[in-house]
Amino acid sequence: MNIIDRIDGSLITSRVPRIPVSHYPSTCSVVSGGRKYGSCLRQLYWKWTGETETNPLEVSSIWKMELGNSGHLAIINLMKKAGFDFESEVAGKVNVEGLKYPISFRLDNVIKSKTNKVGLEVKTTFMGSTNSVRDSGPKVEHLMQVMCYMKFAELNEFVLLYVDRGSGYRMQFFLTLKDEKYYCDGKEIPFTIKDILERWIELEKALEEKKLPKRDYKVWLREDGTVQERKVIKKVINKSDWQCLYCPFQNKCWSTFDARDDCYTLGVGNPIPEWKPIGDIDEP
Ligand code: SF4
Numbered sequence: 173m174n175i176i177d178r179i180d181g182s183l184i185t186s187r188v189p190r191i192p193v194s195h196y197p198s199t200c201s202v203v204s205g206g207r208k209y210g211s212c213l214r215q216l217y218w219k220w221t222g223e224t225e226t227n228p229l230e231v232s233s234i235w236k237m238e239l240g241n242s243g244h245l246a247i248i249n250l251m252k253k254a255g256f257d258f259e260s261e262v263a264g265k266v267n268v269e270g271l272k273y274p275i276s277f278r279l280d281n282v283i284k285s286k287t288n289k290v291g292l293e294v295k296t297t298f299m300g301s302t303n304s305v306r307d308s309g310p311k312v313e314h315l316m317q318v319m320c321y322m323k324f325a326e327l328n329e330f331v332l333l334y335v336d337r338g339s340g341y342r343m344q345f346f347l348t349l350k351d352e353k354y355y356c357d358g359k360e361i362p363f364t365i366k367d368i369l370e371r372w373i374e375l376e377k378a379l380e381e382k383k384l385p386k387r388d389y390k391v392w393l394r395e396d397g398t399v400q401e402r403k404v405i406k407k408v409i410n411k412s413d414w415q416c417l418y419c420p421f422q423n424k425c426w427s428t429f430d431a432r433d434d435c436y437t438l439g440v441g442n443p444i445p446e447w448k449p450i451g452d453i454d455e456p
Pocket residue numbers: 212213214215387388389390415416417419420421422425426
């Protein structure tokens with residue numbers, strides 16, 4: 173009996189890509205400070221049009237996701253033991269002006285107190301991603317996700333909780349919404365829900381016009397045209413954007429005739445942002 177093979181097989185067969193019928197907070201993106209964060213519109217376009225994945229998720233990645241999910245459940249149980257009163261898996265669907273398709277959401281928990289309700293999103297991290305959050309604050313993708321929950325589930329306060337799966341290191345950030353502005357630990361987040369909605373509007377326009385969006389992210393290409401995870405130039409490591417490295421359409425995207433025009437080239441490497449809004453932009 174090979175347990176690993178059997179679980180691997182079950183994980184692979186249970187993961188069938190589905191064509192979206194809603195926008196989801198996990199597919200948010202934004203342009204802020206001259207940089208793009210979050211989902212690539214070209215990738216979303218291919219998901220919405222049912223394109224076949226050329227680089228499906230590796231089974232080890234599915235294991236990691238499943239272990240992350242079980243970590244969430246463990247934390248929820250700990251909260252129950254600590255006496256928190258909360259609702260789990262709070263879901264909803266809203267229609268928003270300017271968008272043809274609805275936005276669907278499902279947030280982890282809403283903690284109830286005598287006076288108010290506070291949303292909770294739990295993220296498990298590991299090593300590098302833990303250091304990144306500790307040093308720079310929550311990831312932009314997580315802030316966007318929580319901002320959507322706050323807006324559409326009508327919550328003015330929210331806790332974003334990070335727990336490291338290996339060391340048990342814990343961090344929490346408190347988000348507030350006031351006069352359409354969002355704050356993380358008192359610091360104003362430099363983009364708004366409107367900025368996030370604009371990107372979904374752009375996606376819907378591309379779908380309507382059947383026009384493939386441009387690439388939002390870049391990679392280093394080898395001489396033979398294949399994607400290179402990193403390129404060392406004068407002893408400096410230059411990474412391809414992680415969004416492309418994890419993209420299920422990577423080969424399709426970077427094997428076209430115009431790929432060389434869009435990829436990183438010598439002298440035009442992965443730019444170091446002049447400022448970070450809040451949070452790092454490294455790997456998920
Ligand atoms: S490979 Fe990169 S640029 Fe291309 S669709 Fe995927 S994320 Fe977007």
